[in-house]
Amino acid sequence: MTYEIEMYTTDPCPFCIAAKNLLKKRGLEWKEYLVFGGSKEWEEMIARTNGKTVPQIIINGEVIGGYPELTTIDKEGKLSELNK
Template sequence: MAANVEIYTWSTCPFCIRAKALLDKKGVEFTEYCIDGDEAARGKMAQRANGRRSLPQIFINDQHIGGCDDLHALDRTGKLDPLLV
């Protein structure tokens, strides 16, 4: 069973695009919440992300992973793939 991956994004955010590109490269299916200008949705995201309001915010199996740099750091250290299975 594949992991449940969720990512909150803005459509033109370069960090969001970079994070999605890594997930795509790994063949990971994910649910994207594009919250362009939607402050209510951003508030909900921040609640899930321990107050973090920057984008993207990424969750794997309801565990908060963090943003783009956090996702790439997990990948570099070999800790991302085990989370995705």
């Protein structure tokens, strides 16, 4: 893999499912961290992304945001480029 996608998620979480479906559609893989309020991973997510909702998506070390931001970079063609 020439790229790294990290995603903080909870279960259930419709926006997380939507984000994962979009990545799947683009043929991309990701590393997923399931977080629970107050857990070590939850604190890590806030420290890394400054976000308190899920999903929080990080691509190649850059904090992207959540599902709306993922769709924005998809429309810019940036997700397809990751697979090249």
